[in-house]
Structure formats: structure tokens, C-alpha cells
Amino acid sequence: MADAKTAKAAKKPGFFKELLTFLLVIAIILGIASGAIFYLSGKNLDDLLGSRPVAKKETNQPALVNPVSTGQEAGANQQSNAVPVSSEGNGATDAAMPAAYPVGTAGQQSNGEPALPIQKGSLKGTITWQYNDFVGTKPDVNAKIFLIRKDFDINTITEMEEKLFISIEAAPKGSGLYTAKANGYGNYEIGNVPVGEYYIIVVSGKTHRDIRQPVDEYFTSIFTPYVRNWEDFTLLTLGTNKYEFSLITIEENQTLDFSHDFGYTFY
Secondary structure (H helix, E strand, O other): OHHHHHHHHHHHHHHHHHHHHHHHHHHHHHHHHHHHHHHHHHHHHHHHHOOOOOOOOOOOOOOOOOOOOOOOOOOOOOOOOEEEEEOOOOOOEEEEEEOOOOOOOOOEOOOOOEOOOOOEEEEEEEEEEEOOOOOOEEEOOOOEEEEEEOOOOHHHOOHHHHHHHHHHOOOOOOOOEEEEEOOOOOEEEEEEEEOEEEEEEEEEEEEEOOOOOOOOHHHHHHHHHHOOOHHHHHHHHHOOEEEEEEEEEEOOOOEEEOOEEOOOOOO
8 A cells, every 4th residue: 555655656746747848838839829920910010001101301402494595505416496586675585486386476477467357247138029919928938149249350260160150059269259048938148248348139039020121231231240141140040030139238247138029920
């Protein structure tokens, strides 16, 4: 019995030693694990926040200014395509402008000649006719309106342009000739007409004249200088229809109303 207790007591020191060794290993493992966790957590935080920029200390240094060209540039073999603009009275160079952009003066064209403003007005009106005593007034649909500048020169347009003007009402651009047709309501309008005196001819689209009677002599005397072939003009422009003409004046920013009623048709 005494021998068994002695043997059991002899085993206790070895057990405590093993226990301490076990605890020491656990502590070492925990330390290593905690250090690794701390290291990894710190690295992830840096990745999330990013590296902070280091502020640079600003220094008050004068900005570089390119000198205005005076015909000699700093450095060798350098040329400037800038045109100096001189101030009035002192000849000093104010600024340099690109050579591709010429200096212009208000009210002048690029060639130095003064630009003349074009003053314009407009013309409008209503053309009607009398159907009968019962129906009364009706719009003269497709009535033709010709506008000829008083100082018009027939030699400024070709024969073909003249034929197109009197046959299909095609006025050459910039010639001083204008045309229009009355719409379904008998209304017409010609805009952007340069100011000045014009002859207007209105040819009815619904009424006819007595073709046994010659064209009015006064009408012939006025418009003969404006056409090359009078017979073509009367045939293609007037035909057998009634017509009306007058001398009018187009004023700046004004709309002139020229309306006419052709009455009853001859036949």
C-alpha cells in the first residue's frame, strides 16, 4: 500500500511539467495567430483607405510669360506668323493676331470698300373677280403678279431667263424681277423687296378680256423697253386674260397693299 502511494506521488511532477508545456505551446500558437490577424487587419485597412498624398509646399515662383513678338524671337531659326496691331497715334504694338484673320473695320467689306446696307420692304394684296350677281365676289385663284423694277435693264438677263420669267413666272435671282400667284383665297405676298419704284402687272386667272381690242397703248409704251419680243410677252403673259398695271413704291420696313377686283369676265 505504501509503495503504491509513493509511485503515484512520483508521477505528479511529470504531469505538471507536461501541462505547463502544453499551455506554453497554446500561448505561442495564440500569439502567432493574434499577430497574423493584427497584421492582416492593418494591411486591409491601408488598402481601403489608400495611401495619403503628401502635401507639397508651394513656393511663390513667378509665372512664365511669353513675350509679345516684335519680329525677333528668342532662340535660333524661329519665325512668328502673328501680325502686330498698332495703336493709333503712337505706333506701339498692342497685341499680336494670327495672320489668317485680317483686321476688319465695321461697315466695310473685306476689300476695303464700304458695304451698302440693302433696305427692303414687302408687297401683298388680294385679287378678286365677280362671278355673277347672285354669287358675287370670288377669289381670283392663280392670278399672276409680276413686279419689275423701274430701272431694270433687259440686257442683265439672258433670253432664256426672260422666256422663263414670262412663261412660268421664274424670276432670275438678283435681277430686280419678282413674281407671285394668288392662292385659294386670292391673296399673294412678295417679301424682301429692295426699296424703290416698281411696275406691277396683275393678270387675272378667271376673267377674260375682249381680244378684238388691242393691248392698251400706254401699257405697251411702258413695258416695251423691258422685253425683247413683245408678241411673246403679250401671248405668254397676258394671253386673253384681263390685266391691271401700276407704278408703285416699296418703302423700307413697310408692306404695301395692292389689291384689285377684275369685275365680270368678258366671256
